[in-house]
Amino acid sequence: MTDDESEAIDAFERLGLTSYEAKVFIALHRLGSGTARDVASVTDVPRSQVYSVAESLEDRGLLEVQQSSPIRYRPVSIDEAEDTLRNRFERERERAFEFVDSVKEESTTEETQEDIWTVRSRDRVDDRVVDLLSQADEEIVFGTRLPELVTSEIERTLEDRAADGVPVTVISRNETVRDRLGALEGITTAIPPAHRDDDQRSGRIMIADDDNILLSVVGDDGSETAIWSAGSLFASVLIQLIEASTAAPESEATEP
Template sequence: MSTDQTDAVEAFEGLGLTSYEAKVFIALQQLGSGTARDVARVVDVPRSQVYSVAESLEERGLLEVQQSSPIRYRPVSVDEARETLRERFENEQERAFEYVETVREEPNGEEEQEDIWTVRGRTRVDDRAVDILSNAEEQIVFGTRLPELLTEEIERTLEERAASGVDVMGVSREPVIRSQLDDLEGVSSFSPPDHRTDDERSGRIVIVDDDSVLLSVVDDDGTETAIWSAGSLFASVLIQLIEANAEAPMR
């Protein structure tokens, strides 16, 4: 098989077909129609296997069978096959996730655990920070020392929450970042206490409503890793510790 054909077979497998089903379907598209012998000539599927594979493809609605001697097979059009597989994929997806949702909703009898999560990678930390900020109802504190960590989406989210009545404050030792924060509608900024001047690892801090927190660090290679927690005792205690060491009030 060529590289392109191998890729196509793998793609059909991702849509739920077996390798043999994908190969027979592709072969029949090449032939237009044909017998099991014809199919076996153009694809590496044993002739004895073509019959059962074709029967399976017929059940899937991907080919038609002509009751002749010998039996001939004709594939449905590409558009019809695409629509058939799309509907099948969507149905299977719905069936699978309906069950998952049911399982998630069922109580398992375990005691509630404190949720402390780790997120790795700049994009994933971006997404988690925005998600936490978006849920703010009363107060937000956002801080960073690195301009690239104050993304446009975070800026937009800070302004949106401020417009909805949330008290939004930014914190940074870097004047350029404080200026950037102050330029946001409804956002004010302050500089944290100078407990350390050699900080080269801190990334971001997000505090929301006294019960959600995200803290990140940046490795030497630029990789960002964060821990976050929402609605937990851990988050509440950590926020209290942070507030106790801050010069500016966070309330």
């Protein structure tokens, strides 16, 4: 068996076929059509197993059976097989996630409101920031010292929320960050109070309304890790502490 064939069999297994089903299906396409003896001669599936495997493939809609003596098998076309497997995958996907969604809804009333979550990797932190910003409808505070942590999607979300009437304040000691986001209509920028000059670890801070918060740090290798909490007492108390410590920043209100 070649490496390519082995990889194809592995791929079919990931699509839901057994190893024998994948081998028989490939063998029949190599032959065009054939008997159990023919299939066994070009693959390592025992002849005695070909019959049951072929029956399973027929049930899946991947081959046709000719009731002759001996019985002959013919695979459906590649396009038809691809459509069959795609449709089956979609049905299974819908069935699986519908169940997960129903379980999630059932457990909603039992979930604790004191959850503190950890998110690792910059892409996932990006996604979480955007998600929390999108839910804000009262107030947003976003801060970072690093321009690269302001993605285009975060920028667009901040602009959209400001356009919807949500007060948005961007806090940063980095002039590039303030200039970039301050140029957006409806967004106010501010410089935070004096802080440690040797800060090389802080990443982002995001406050949405009065009970959603995200704080991140950046590792020496550039990786980012964040903690976030939404709708919890922890988030509310931490936000109050942060707001108290930054009550009088050196503001730079940006004209629309």
